Amino acid sequence: MDKNFLIIANWKANNVDAAKFEAPNIEGVEVVIAAPYPTLRNGAQDVSMFPEGAYTGEVPAELLKRHGVKYVLVGHSERRKYLGETTEMVGKKMERVFTAGMTPIVCAQSFDEIPDLAKNIPGDKYGVMFEPFEAISEHGKSNAVSAQTVSATIQQWQGKLPSGVRFLYGGSVNAQNVADYLDVVSGFVVGHASLNQEELYNICLVCRRKI
Numbered sequence: 001m002d003k004n005f006l007i008i009a010n011w012k013a014n015n016v017d018a019a020k021f022e023a024p025n026i027e028g029v030e031v032v033i034a035a036p037y038p039t040l041r042n043g044a045q046d047v048s049m050f051p052e053g054a055y056t057g058e059v060p061a062e063l064l065k066r067h068g069v070k071y072v073l074v075g076h077s078e079r080r081k082y083l084g085e086t087t088e089m090v091g092k093k094m095e096r097v098f099t100a101g102m103t104p105i106v107c108a109q110s111f112d113e114i115p116d117l118a119k120n121i122p123g124d125k126y127g128v129m130f131e132p133f134e135a136i137s138e139h140g141k142s143n144a145v146s147a148q149t150v151s152a153t154i155q156q157w158q159g160k161l162p163s164g165v166r167f168l169y170g171g172s173v174n175a176q177n178v179a180d181y182l183d184v185v186s187g188f189v190v191g192h193a194s195l196n197q198e199e200l201y202n203i204c205l206v207c208r209r210k211i
């Protein structure tokens with residue numbers, strides 16, 4: 001994680017015309033496109049908690065790695081809510097991603113959603129995204145929480161994790177509000193706003209101005 005800001009475009013289960021989508025290329029800003037599997041690029045929204053083998057429907061970490069994936073979201077609140085993913089499962093996924101040589105981004109709403117493993121691996125090998133479920137945008141309507149809330153939460157978590165962890169914020173981030181958080185985190189997971197190429201570019205430009 002050597003760039004100043006990390007922007008992860010989380011396309012979720014949207015039907016984006018990925019072939020036409022050009023990721024922003026802006027100095028100092030690393031852009032990761034976490035696309036659905038058929039249009040996989042350098043980021044993934046999920047991973048199997050199992051190794052390679054007979055696990056129908058799953059995609060193992062080794063396969064993601066072979067396809068050029070660098071960052072993998074684990075434990076997104078939508079997966080916890082709609083698919084019953086537990087913190088124990090998230091810990092297994094984190095380990096798989098780490099072992100395969102990629103960077104897991106652990107998504108959490110509270111500290112107890114961060115797997116214990118996070119305390120035992122070097123901080124510069126993973127990231128943590130704070131995203132309260134209620135902060136997720138609804139059809140483009142912003143529900144972002146304040147920078148103060150993000151800052152207070154991250155300060156608490158920082159004290160309990162190894163040094164060097166990159167903290168990200170997710171929840172209704174767009175080109176209008178991203179500047180509010182630039183002093184607080186060094187990365188963002190962007191959902192709805194990342195579906196629009198120009199909006200994603202503008203978010204990156206705001207980050208660039210801060211560097």
Ligand code: PGA
Nearest residue numbers: 136137171172190191192
């Ligand atoms: P949002 O989604 O930017 O649309 O709020 C972010 C996320 O859930 O990853």
